[in-house]
Amino acid sequence: MSGFVTVWLECRSDSVRRMFEELLASHRAFLIKQSGGPATVDVVCVELDEINPERTLASMKGLLEKNPALEVFLTGGRTDSQVMLEAFRIGIKEFLPQPINRKEFDAALSRLKDRLMSKAGNRSAKGGKIIAFLGAKGGIGTSTLAVNLAMSLRQLKQAKQVALVDLNLDDSDLPLFLDLQPGKGFRDLVRDLSRMDATFVQSLMSKHESDLHLLQSGLTGTEGPTGEAIPGGAALHTLDVMRSMYDHVFVDCGHTLNPETREALDFASMVVLVTTLSLPAIRRAKQFLQVMRNAGFDRDKVTIVVNRYQSSDAELLQHAEELFEQKVGWLVPNDYQMASSSLNKGEPLTVHAPRAALTQWYLAQAASLAGDKSVNAVEAGGGSEQKSSLFSRYWGGLTFSAKARG
Ligand SMILES: Nc1ncnc2c1ncn2[C@@H]1O[C@H](COP(=O)(O)OP(=O)(O)O)[C@@H](O)[C@H]1O
Ligand SMILES: [Mg+2]
Incomplete structure (x- = not known):
């Protein structure tokens, strides 16, 4: 399951x-929440008052009546059948006898995930699409790609x-890339995961004039709080909240695998x-591919992109694909002058040079990401053989250009 589940612990003993x-x-x-109370979470784990079980059950009954979507895990030292019956009657679905056995607990969590997934109207209002960009090395254009695809999509849609x-x-x-002041961001957001919600995320987003929103890393200058530890699950929770706020979220993971980028x-x-x-x-790309394959990623999930491609590289490309045991999905035309002047001016390509071939390539890919097959010359052009041909991957953007402007 993707997404995160908030938990409140209502325990009598430490x-x-x-x-x-x-x-x-x-x-x-x-994620165990420390504030907000049991009515603000998805799951409450509650310890039964053994001397006065009715009291626990009455309080859970009140809670479940007000919050019917809430899930309650009840734990207790003895399994009195009357108490169990009453617990299930008021809507408690899981009882865990103490001491809690890990296998039983994990099984209860797995049932819970199934229930949450099948519930209608889940928490992802938008159910946005998350695309993570990982560079094989630094300096090869990963940020350029993430920024300009996001911006092109914003422009098209x-x-x-x-x-x-x-x-x-x-x-x-x-x-x-967007000529924005460095400011707060991810590091500030995840300092206290229990505060994480859409309002808090919104308050930390930097906004470009195109209405593209950026969650910065939260690193300001060289004296930034680089040493501060990021709690586990931070990227996961952030992206889960963002998924409910945006239709498309582009994540620049840089070129290193660390807990945050792995989660993304x-x-x-x-x-x-x-x-x-x-x-x-x-x-390095081959190594990353291997890591992702070992982690059980679907082949379809990973698109390999060759940046700065030029036609003289055709033979090299073929060798690379043999090594990857996978076709390269996109070939981004090489145009260092255009890419770097756009970066130096802090203007995304669609603003800096709307008619440039490189910009047209970006617009075509963005249209395809948006699922807009009708404007994608590559896919509209024909069968699957043509779709994966060198010509279509590389020059798709150019064939598309006339339509983009018309
Ligand atoms: N398609 C391209 N053709 C030529 N140069 C490019 C292209 N895309 C990006 N670059 C240049 O590559 C350099 C590194 O880009 P950047 O996106 O910062 O890389 P990374 O995020 O991988 O470190 C920049 O100077 C950028 O302008
Ligand atoms: Mg970068």
């Missing part, structure tokens, strides 16, 4: 509280809410692995 904390620690998708997330926690430069890659519905055709980049 030992039971600790037991729940330990059991939940290995489940990244579950004015009605769609689009956000960018900068997970380059030590080396962040997305604000430069895991959570994303699509991973864009960016490489060039230089040998070190190809080698």
